[in-house]
Amino acid sequence: MTGKRMKEEQDFNTWKKRKEEAERMKTRGAEAAPDALYHVFFAIRKNLKTTDGMPHLVNLYFMSNWHVEKYPDAAGVYGYGVIMINKDCYQEHGIDEHIINTMFHEMIHAYCDIKIPEKKIKDTEGGYHLPAFKEACERFGGICDYVNAESGYSDVRLSPEIMEKVRKELAKNKLV
């Protein structure tokens, strides 16, 4: 097994362990997201500047109400191998750039959760949106801007070049 392949296996195992947590989320009212959102995940992953360290797969769910209350402006929230997408936002806008960028934002969390020690990203202002989060975003080809002290570096989007590739990819499946 090559070094790269072994690393991929390790990522996958980490993700598998967190699947348990995903199941727990389900019991809190989260429901499985439609296949269209998996297409978004893979279209993004395929077109990143690098896929090194990015989980190969995550569980996607629609967000339950308590998440909507907690994160009124966000379409998704990442937690323990799970990416949750706000159902209302998805149903209202379908797969638009907002949903795509939110998926990417949560994918950065997924990466950080595995690659960056928790202490480093937790015990500081700005929640998880610290300079390390911004760096992670940029290494995958995204753009990350500082919002405010509470939100930190949370304004995440794909570069216009990558966004165009992702949209083309999704168009092939008639999803945008």
Ligand SMILES: [Zn+2]
């Ligand atoms: Zn975030």
